[in-house]
Amino acid sequence: MQPRDLSATSPYVPGRGIEEVARDLGLDPDELIKLSSNENPHGSSPKAVDAVTDRAKEGLHVYPKAAHTDLTEKLADKWDVASEQIWVSPGADGAIDYLSRAMLDPGQSVLVPEPGFSYYSMSARHHHGEVSTYELSKDDGFSQTADLVLEAYDGERIVHLTSPHNPTGSEWTRAEITTLLEAVDDHTLVVVDEAYGEYSERPSSIELVDDYDNVAVLRTFSKAYGLAGLRIGYGVVPQAWADAYARVNTPFAANELACRAALAALDDDDHVDQSVETARWARDYLAENLDAPTFESAGNFVLADVGDASGVAERSQAEGVIIRDCSSFGLPGCVRISCGTREQTKTAVETLNGILAEVAPT
Structure with a gap:
């Protein structure tokens, strides 16, 4: 007994979760910043x-x-x-x-x-x-x-x-x-x-x-x-x-x-306004401060061209910042960075710039 042929259907590949990454790396989940799934860094509406x-x-x-x-x-x-x-x-x-x-x-x-x-x-x-x-x-x-x-x-x-x-x-x-x-x-x-x-x-x-x-x-x-x-x-x-x-x-x-x-x-305008304002700030901060070309974004994330998405994402994850390797989207040179809080976004940029300085072609 087998299901019908599903070989033409590629499974959805989600961003990795904090608990999963923390377990694999032997880290405390509180030490990680997850910017891989475009989630709201301010959490749910109170x-x-x-x-x-x-x-x-x-x-x-x-x-x-x-x-x-x-x-x-x-x-x-x-x-x-x-x-x-x-x-x-x-x-x-x-x-x-x-x-x-x-x-x-x-x-x-x-x-x-x-x-x-x-x-x-x-x-x-x-x-x-x-x-x-x-x-x-x-x-x-x-x-x-x-x-x-x-x-x-x-x-x-x-x-x-x-x-x-x-x-x-x-x-x-x-x-x-x-x-x-x-x-x-x-x-x-x-x-x-x-x-x-x-x-x-x-x-x-x-x-x-x-x-x-x-x-x-x-x-x-x-x-x-x-x-x-x-x-x-x-x-x-x-x-x-x-x-x-x-x-x-x-x-x-x-x-x-x-x-x-x-x-x-729907009645929590303050939460939505804060979420949107933070995302727009983070988009600008990433575009202006990340040492890699970025693409203009209207979402709560920024796509960056880092050359080796898999390598950069793996290094970033090991240093506590989880970002999305976009190889599964057919973009093996790009990573997607979700907009975090101001503190999270600044930490992500500092971490990524350190990695990019090491992996940049000479």
Whole structure:
């Protein structure tokens, strides 16, 4: 007995955790700085923590129907859309699955960025779809344009965009997105992943869902809200086909604590403002002080070209700063450095500059 052939699906490779690295190196976890997974260095929203604690004390024996409804309505109000346009999910990757279920017939294709989030492809293949790619070029700073996508486009059912893009930090402009929406075939859905949207200064593409019926937008509470461990996100879709959610949603997939935490986090503007301000400061600090070329980023991370990503990341980890080797993204010369607190970011730059001085070609 064996599962079906999954050899075409590459597994998602997460950043290494502090406990894992500390165990391997025989170090105290408190001695390590983790800047490899784009997590919020300020932790979770305090209001969300209180909401989880209070709810847990009340009991977790009831299905999260009310919490799910409350969160849906609050998000609808936030974005000025109808409640049925909000597809609450276990992380933004859950919303990717819902859209794959809703849109893909077996054998239909999706078009995804390379480098990019591997789950776009994984979800398509899980739903018996095919995958094509469009290439973001290091030579032009990983610029994202409609022309770039349309050169590779061949009538795919779903086109995935990421803005800000992980791991490069590049963005789509509103004009380029609308150009693409108007150029693709009528049967093509354009999905804009805004997992890092809070860190960007550009308007959300959610503003487009009432004008176009071929766009959906993904958001998450994992980053700016600091709720990565609870796996809570959502999609926003056009009203014309929003009722498909009831047919593709996994029953009660977004759990009670996650929904309650997200509800509370939406009211914690101070935490989000602090998280965004720190990330923007850290981006500038890394760009100005790291002794390696960096790429302009609108996320809570910076991509740096260090020449030997594996070697630099391994050395940095041994010295207590965990960063992301981007070889798994097809960028063996680059590392991704998440934005830490001011102290963490300064320590990371000092550590990396010491390593780069030793490994730089003579």
